[in-house]
Amino acid sequence: MNFVSAREEFHALMQTLETDPYHAQHVAQLAVHLFDELTDLHGLGDHDCLLLEAAACLHDIGHSASPDGKGHHRESARLIRSHQWQQLSSQTTEIIAQVARYHRKSPPDLEHEEFAALAPLERLRVQKLAAMLRVADGLDRSHRQHITHFSAEILPGRIVIHLSAASPVPNEISAATKKAELAQAIFQREIVFSTHPAMHS
Numbered sequence: 001m002n003f004v005s006a007r008e009e010f011h012a013l014m015q016t017l018e019t020d021p022y023h024a025q026h027v028a029q030l031a032v033h034l035f036d037e038l039t040d041l042h043g044l045g046d047h048d049c050l051l052l053e054a055a056a057c058l059h060d061i062g063h064s065a066s067p068d069g070k071g072h073h074r075e076s077a078r079l080i081r082s083h084q085w086q087q088l089s090s091q092t093t094e095i096i097a098q099v100a101r102y103h104r105k106s107p108p109d110l111e112h113e114e115f116a117a118l119a120p121l122e123r124l125r126v127q128k129l130a131a132m133l134r135v136a137d138g139l140d141r142s143h144r145q146h147i148t149h150f151s152a153e154i155l156p157g158r159i160v161i162h163l164s165a166a167s168p169v170p171n172e173i174s175a176a177t178k179k180a181e182l183a184q185a186i187f188q189r190e191i192v193f194s195t196h197p198a199m200h201s
Contacts, residue, residue, distance in 0.1 A: 003050055006087040010054040010096075013083055017061040023143040028056035030147065031136035037152035038159070041187050042128045051092065052129045055099035056136060077101035077114075094118075095126060102130035103137050107182045131183035135191070138176030139163070147172060158190040159183075165195060 018024050035042070035049050062075025080097040088096070098115060102108050108127050110116045115123060139147045149164040161176075163169065173193045180191040 001047070001050075001089075001092070002087060003046075006050060007053070009085065009087045010057055014057040014061065017064045017079065018058075019063050020060065020143055022145065023140055024057050024060055026140050026145045027059065027133070027136050028053050030139050030150075031056040031133050033150070034132045034136055034152065037150075038132065038154070038187070040154060041159075041189075042132075044125070044128060048125060048129065051096050051099065051125075052132060054088075054096045055103070055129065056133055058096070059100040059103040059133060059137065073101050073104050076103075095122065095129075098126045099129040099133055102126065102182075103133045104179075107185075127182065127186050131180075131186045134179040135161075135176050135183055138179040139172050141171045141175035142169075155189070158192060159187065161191065161193050163193055163195045164197070166197075169195065 014021060014024055031052050032049060035044070035052055058080055059076055060072065061079050062072035062077075063069060065075045065079065066072040077097040077100055080093060080100055083093075085093055094114070098108070098118075101114075106112075108115045108123065108130060115126065118126065139150070146165050146167060146169045147163055148166060151162045153160040153162065163173075165172075173195070176193060177191070184191050
């Protein structure tokens with residue numbers, strides 16, 4: 001896969017269908033950074049990071065087909081699957097679609113037909129990537145890009161995510177804490193958030 005061409009392709013779809021591209025791009029940045037911070041835990045590689053970035057950029061495109069927001073996560077997955085991709089294989093597309101689908105509401109479950117159809121290693125990949133996307137999406141709950149930076153401190157029983165923000169972010173912390181349940185289960189650690197004033201040079 002040509003990463004540059006693939007990125008251009010999913011960015012083009014995002015720009016076509018996304019109603020709030022600033023949010024989607026910010027969530028993608030947060031998700032990729034979280035991926036990098038948690039490398040020692042998830043054991044995934046560059047290809048997986050690109051899939052996470054794609055899913056993050058496209059996680060909300062379902063709003064274009066579901067303006068009231070209900071079920072937009074499933075619509076996002078449907079739109080990803082139905083797109084005529086030139087750079088992404090059908091297997092890769094399916095992973096991206098499922099990660100985007102699980103950015104909200106219920107986590108991956110074997111009662112879900114598409115998830116159950118995946119091979120066990122692919123299911124684990126979806127779980128890990130969706131876990132990180134859910135946290136990243138929570139960290140921009142307001143769609144205002146308040147979180148300017150963060151670092152993740154991996155400890156034996158917990159992950160402390162140190163947030164830098166220009167103003168208080170109670171909505172982001174509340175949403176990210178709620179959406180961190182899957183990550184806590186996958187990485188077997190409590191996830192807590194700590195805020196610090198943003199540093200300006």
